[in-house]
Amino acid sequence: MNYKEANSKSNTFLIIAMILFVGSLLIQQWILQMICLVGGLVLIVVAIVLRVKYSKCPHCKKKLPLGFRSEPDKCPHCKELIIKSENR
Ligand SMILES: [Zn+2]
Numbered sequence: 001m002n003y004k005e006a007n008s009k010s011n012t013f014l015i016i017a018m019i020l021f022v023g024s025l026l027i028q029q030w031i032l033q034m035i036c037l038v039g040g041l042v043l044i045v046v047a048i049v050l051r052v053k054y055s056k057c058p059h060c061k062k063k064l065p066l067g068f069r070s071e072p073d074k075c076p077h078c079k080e081l082i083i084k085s086e087n088r
Pocket of ligand 1: 057058059060061062075076077078079080
């Protein structure tokens with residue numbers, strides 16, 4: 001998994017987490033509310049871990065800026081392209 005894939009997975013997890021949180025407000029049964037809240041929290045943690053773990057330049061191994069929906073194509077440190085081939 002590369003930087004871009006990790007970021008898009010992380011975004012997906014965050015969106016699902018938001019849906020779970022909204023869902024927990026609409027659900028009447030407390031047990032289902034708890035499941036939604038805990039599930040949402042777990043997804044947020046996984047999303048953050050993914051982002052932190054994979055947000056490194058593959059060339060100079062320096063950390064890349066953590067931003068949502070703003071994945072740079074070039075490393076700000078060594079100016080190397082992070083993502084070489086976009087089309088598969
Ligand atoms: Zn770099």
